[in-house]
Amino acid sequence: MEYKFSDRVSNLKPSAIREIFKYAADPEVVSLSAGNPSPEAFPAKEIAEISAKVLSENPISVLQYSVSEGYTPLRQHLLEYMKNEHNTGNDNDDILITTGAQQIMDLCTKALVNEGEKIIVEAPSFIGSLNTFRSYNAKLVGVTVEPDGMNTAELEQALIANPDTKFIYTIPNFQNPSGVTMSLEKRKKVYELAKKYNVLIIEDNPYGDLRYSGEYVPNIKSFDTDGIVIYAGSFSKVISPGIRVAYTICPKPIFQKLVVCKQGNDVHTNIWSQYICDEFITKYDFNAHLEMLRKTYTKKAQFCMDLLDKYCKPAITYNKIDGGLFIWCDLPENVDMTEFCKKAVLNKVCVVPGNAFLTDDSSVCHSFRINFSTPTDEQLEKGIKILGKLANEL
Amino acid sequence: MEYKFSDRVSNLKPSAIREIFKYAADPEVVSLSAGNPSPEAFPAKEIAEISAKVLSENPISVLQYSVSEGYTPLRQHLLEYMKNEHNTGNDNDDILITTGAQQIMDLCTKALVNEGEKIIVEAPSFIGSLNTFRSYNAKLVGVTVEPDGMNTAELEQALIANPDTKFIYTIPNFQNPSGVTMSLEKRKKVYELAKKYNVLIIEDNPYGDLRYSGEYVPNIKSFDTDGIVIYAGSFSKVISPGIRVAYTICPKPIFQKLVVCKQGNDVHTNIWSQYICDEFITKYDFNAHLEMLRKTYTKKAQFCMDLLDKYCKPAITYNKIDGGLFIWCDLPENVDMTEFCKKAVLNKVCVVPGNAFLTDDSSVCHSFRINFSTPTDEQLEKGIKILGKLANEL
Numbered sequence: 001m002e003y004k005f006s007d008r009v010s011n012l013k014p015s016a017i018r019e020i021f022k023y024a025a026d027p028e029v030v031s032l033s034a035g036n037p038s039p040e041a042f043p044a045k046e047i048a049e050i051s052a053k054v055l056s057e058n059p060i061s062v063l064q065y066s067v068s069e070g071y072t073p074l075r076q077h078l079l080e081y082m083k084n085e086h087n088t089g090n091d092n093d094d095i096l097i098t099t100g101a102q103q104i105m106d107l108c109t110k111a112l113v114n115e116g117e118k119i120i121v122e123a124p125s126f127i128g129s130l131n132t133f134r135s136y137n138a139k140l141v142g143v144t145v146e147p148d149g150m151n152t153a154e155l156e157q158a159l160i161a162n163p164d165t166k167f168i169y170t171i172p173n174f175q176n177p178s179g180v181t182m183s184l185e186k187r188k189k190v191y192e193l194a195k196k197y198n199v200l201i202i203e204d205n206p207y208g209d210l211r212y213s214g215e216y217v218p219n220i221k222s223f224d225t226d227g228i229v230i231y232a233g234s235f236s237k238v239i240s241p242g243i244r245v246a247y248t249i250c251p252k253p254i255f256q257k258l259v260v261c262k263q264g265n266d267v268h269t270n271i272w273s274q275y276i277c278d279e280f281i282t283k284y285d286f287n288a289h290l291e292m293l294r295k296t297y298t299k300k301a302q303f304c305m306d307l308l309d310k311y312c313k314p315a316i317t318y319n320k321i322d323g324g325l326f327i328w329c330d331l332p333e334n335v336d337m338t339e340f341c342k343k344a345v346l347n348k349v350c351v352v353p354g355n356a357f358l359t360d361d362s363s364v365c366h367s368f369r370i371n372f373s374t375p376t377d378e379q380l381e382k383g384i385k386i387l388g389k390l391a392n393e394l
Numbered sequence: 395m396e397y398k399f400s401d402r403v404s405n406l407k408p409s410a411i412r413e414i415f416k417y418a419a420d421p422e423v424v425s426l427s428a429g430n431p432s433p434e435a436f437p438a439k440e441i442a443e444i445s446a447k448v449l450s451e452n453p454i455s456v457l458q459y460s461v462s463e464g465y466t467p468l469r470q471h472l473l474e475y476m477k478n479e480h481n482t483g484n485d486n487d488d489i490l491i492t493t494g495a496q497q498i499m500d501l502c503t504k505a506l507v508n509e510g511e512k513i514i515v516e517a518p519s520f521i522g523s524l525n526t527f528r529s530y531n532a533k534l535v536g537v538t539v540e541p542d543g544m545n546t547a548e549l550e551q552a553l554i555a556n557p558d559t560k561f562i563y564t565i566p567n568f569q570n571p572s573g574v575t576m577s578l579e580k581r582k583k584v585y586e587l588a589k590k591y592n593v594l595i596i597e598d599n600p601y602g603d604l605r606y607s608g609e610y611v612p613n614i615k616s617f618d619t620d621g622i623v624i625y626a627g628s629f630s631k632v633i634s635p636g637i638r639v640a641y642t643i644c645p646k647p648i649f650q651k652l653v654v655c656k657q658g659n660d661v662h663t664n665i666w667s668q669y670i671c672d673e674f675i676t677k678y679d680f681n682a683h684l685e686m687l688r689k690t691y692t693k694k695a696q697f698c699m700d701l702l703d704k705y706c707k708p709a710i711t712y713n714k715i716d717g718g719l720f721i722w723c724d725l726p727e728n729v730d731m732t733e734f735c736k737k738a739v740l741n742k743v744c745v746v747p748g749n750a751f752l753t754d755d756s757s758v759c760h761s762f763r764i765n766f767s768t769p770t771d772e773q774l775e776k777g778i779k780i781l782g783k784l785a786n787e788l
Contacts, residue, residue: 001592001621003647006508012654036459044453052446059438063634065430099493099638099660106659110529114400115509132658135504198395227395240457242665244493253397260406264526265500266493270664271636 008115008137024350030383032370033350035176035325038300041293041373042240043280050279051272062272068263070097070247071271074278078233078247081281086208087222088231094255096262099269101206101234101246104258105132107265108167108202108230108248111257113138118165120158120199122150124328124357124367126176129169129204140359141165145175147319149182152189159197167200167230168193172220174207174324177357177369181322187220195226200254206234206246207324209290212298214322227251235277237325238290243273297325297373304372304380311388325373328354329387331366335394341368343390349383402509402531418744424777426764427744429570429719432694435687435767436634437674444673445666456666462657464491464641465665468672472627472641475675480602481616482625488649490656493663495600495628495640499526501659502561502596502624502642505651507532512559514552514593516544518722518751518761520570523563523598534753535559539569541713543576546583553591561594561624562587566614568601568718571751571763575716581614588622594648600628600640601718603684606692608716621645629671631719632684637667691719691767698766698774705782719767722748723781725760729788735762737784743777 024031054062069075075095082088089095098104105128113119115137121130123142133140141158144151150170159165168190172182182190194201203220221231234246248258262268280286301321308318308327318329329351331337341353354367370387372380418425448456463469469489476482483489492498499522507513509531515524517536527534535552538545544564553559562584566576576584588595597614615625628640642652656662674680695715702712702721712723723745725731735747748761764781766774 001594001645003645003651005505005651008508009505009651009655012651012658014654014657034459039454039458042454042457044449044457047457048446048449048453051449052442055438055442055445059442060433060436063436063438063441063636064433065428065630065635099664102658103660111399111403114402128658128661131654135655135658200395236459241459242457244660244662244664251395251397257397257399257403257406260408260525261403261529263408264406264496264522264529266497266638266660267522268638270493270638270667273664273666 009135012131012135023345029345029348029350030375030379031350032372032375032380032383033352034374035371036374037237037241038296038373040296043284043289046280046284047240047276050276054275062275064271066268066271068259068268070095070269071274071278074274077278077282079249082233082249086219088219089221089249090224092227092251093249094252095247095249096255096258097269097274098246098248098262099266100236100241100244101204101232102128102132103262103265104230104232104246104248105129105202107258107261109133109136109138110261111254112200113166118162120155120162120165120168121359122170122175123359124177124354125169126171126204127356130357130359133169142359145178145180147180149180149186150190152186152193155190156193159193159199165197165199167202169202169204170220171204172217173205174210174321176207176324177326177352177354178328179319179321179324179326181214181217184217187217188223191220191223191229194228201229202232203229204232206237209238210294210297210325211323212294212301212321221249230254238293239277239280243270243276245269245273245277300372303377304370304384307381307384311385312391315391315394316388325371327370327372329368329370331368331391333366335366335391337366337368340390340394344387347386347390349386351387403529406525406529417739423739423742423744424769424773425744426766426769426774426777427746428768429765430768431631431635432690432767434690437678437683440674440678441634441670444670448669456669458665460662460665462653462662464489464663465668465672468668471672471676473643476627476643480613482613483615483643484618486621486645487643488646489641489643490649490652491663491668492640492642492656493660494630494635494638495598495626496522496526497656497659498624498626498640498642499523499596501652501655503527503530503532504655505648506594507560512556514549514556514559514562515753516564516569517753518571518748519563520565520598521750524751524753527563536753539572539574541574543574543580544584546580546587549584550587553587553593559591559593561596563596563598564614565598566611567599568604568715568720570601570718571720571746571748572722573713573715573718573720575608575611578611581611582617585614585617585623589620594622594624596624596626598626600631603632604688604691604719605717606688606695615643624648632687633671633674637664637670639663639667639671694766697771698764698778701775701778705779706785709785709788710782719765721764721766723762723764725762725785727760729760729785731760731762734784734788738781741780741784743780745781
């Protein structure tokens with residue numbers, strides 16, 4: 001049989017990152033391409049404790065069907081926590097628990113964007129979200145990321161040129177892949193523009209708790225008096241990604257539609273893992289855990305930047321980061337970045353070519369992304385040494 | 395802000411069943427409307443054992459990011475198991491682990507069906523799947539379910555009348571909601587027609603292991619030499635629905651597209667729960683567990699049918715079932731079924747009105763669905779007694 005796929009997915013390719021993982025599976029290869037939390041970052045002992053208790057005392061509560069909205073105590077605790085700690089969410093909002101934040105992008109695109117309509121994204125941006133948007137045949141419009149976030153003049157031009165834009169997708173904190181944090185001024189400007197042009201904002205904030213330096217910047221959602229911001233939070237980087245728990249705080253009419261879409265998507269998120277997250281953030285010292293994570297990653301991030309300074313100058317430059325898990329590295333304009341990445345793999349180091357994060361991955365790009373949370377210190381040193389040698393030879 | 399939703403979801407309503415659950419939440423109401431496994435059906439002790447072991451010995455393996463295709467040992471074991479036990483799956487197929495079988499319907503519709511194209515479904519059929527299909531703006535064409543399965547003459551007419559049909563969706567075993575099992579002859583005929591008219595089949599089999607009487611009928615997928623059947627299996631009814639693990643065995647080109655769609659949907663299924671399922675089916679006596687389930691439910695199903703005979707004649711008739719979790723009940727043609735269901739709720743018994751399972755839920759319908767796996771024997775007797783009294787009074 002000749003299989004005929006839908007128009008929306010016929011040009012969809014596997015994620016470049018997930019393809020690169022195939023090389024990274026070779027144990028001899030140093031992978032700087034993943035975005036996995038460090039093995040020491042997991043509250044494994046606490047998860048084991050919580051799990052053992054509930055599975056012995058009340059197993060059916062975490063094994064039976066549950067509601068699409070999510071585990072009620074977790075929803076209530078998260079609403080309180082986000083309100084108190086981040087002034088995020090108000091009386092016009094509600095909260096939906098999802099199977100990872102990727103599902104938020106899926107449900108929002110399904111609920112809001114007709115085929116061919118536009119989504120404005122940062123260029124570069126997180127490839128996972130871009131591919132989700134593409135899977136509904138949405139058209140992507142890229143806006144350049146500057147050291148303090150989106151170029152807002154370019155954003156306004158994009159909004160004028162694309163009146164069928166449904167939302168602006170942004171990762172304001174320690175953006176993946178650029179590492180950039182959007183300034184407060186720009187956050188306000190993005191909000192103002194979204195309001196002016198009557199479009200929504202999806203504020204994706206998986207790394208917000210992982211700040212290592214610089215000052216806290218409020219979430220865009222914290223000034224959402226008009227009901228135009230869909231906030232996406234996740235436990236993947238602060239508890240565990242394998243258990244797939246995230247949440248969106250968004251205006252109630254959108255929440256209601258997302259719930260209906262979630263019923264048709266996976267009915268509800270794994271209830272055991274929702275229970276784990278709820279118990280961990282309420283019965284344990286969640287803030288102390290976040291502090292431990294920041295301490296671990298501050299050290300790793302600094303170590304990584306020191307290695308880049310030591311081994312990669314002058315051919316590789318990079319943006320200093322204040323948080324998150326990624327560093328964006330630039331090669332000289334005369335170097336073919338794709339060739340460089342291929343050469344790196346042949347030399348047993350895996351990085352992600354920067355063009356993978358663009359709306360059109362055939363665009364010319366001189367950057368690549370590295371991650372420092374997954375590799376050991378030894379692997380980091382070995383890998384970056386090789387990258388520096390290769391870049392400076394070219 | 396006035397929210398504008400996409401065309402595909404703007405008419406989407408919350409699942410009628412999930413709405414009915416709101417009444418069912420009243421502890422005084424006897425709910426015969428759910429489809430939850432019986433509390434005694436869960437291998438809770440074994441799940442606790444497996445979980446405790448892996449979370450103490452190798453926690454990162456079930457907490458870290460994993461691959462979209464699913465946990466490799468589980469995929470291999472399931473392929474072997476389905477091949478050996480059910481002659482299901484061959485060298486041209488591959489297997490994808492999903493977050494419940496609902497996700498299989500979501501991914502298949504996304505990958506295969508353009509907006510406005512057709513899906514042929516049984517009438518009545520599982521409302522969850524119908525709503526997923528609708529959420530992509532697919533158009534549904536219903537084919538009557540007879541006591542031995544789909545009316546195949548009507549199916550052929552539907553295929554001729556709708557050349558833009560992408561697949562036929564069927565639940566051949568103990569269909570939800572009708573309880574009907576498709577005969578071998580009809581399974582062959584459905585396969586033959588799909589082949590003749592160049593459409594795919596989604597064979598949804600969540601209840602296959604729950605046969606209480608009658609003879610085993612081979613899966614449609616077992617005669618799939620042409621690569622046209624997408625088989626959907628699930629652990630929801632045989633291990634736990636709350637942990638959301640299902641799987642599809644389907645032709646490799648479809649598998650590859652579904653994997654890309656899954657990357658954009660939820661990246662991968664909860665890895666802890668995949669591990670639980672794999673350990674349970676390989677290290678424990680899975681067949682003995684299934685035997686226990688069949689024993690438990692055979693008793694409950696018979697008890698329920700005995701109650702229907704005792705309290706409901708002559709106003710309520712029903713189809714005797716050979717398996718599954720549901721019984722389809724018919725009211726006399728002069729009785730307003732919707733009114734009956736409302737009256738039942740006022741009298742503290744909750745059932746699902748049959749029209750909820752039709753492609754057009756404003757069609758006239760004289761049936762309703764009851765479930766016997768969730769209520770206790772006492773609740774069943776109380777509820778059915780009330781139903782019988784109400785029906786015979788009208």
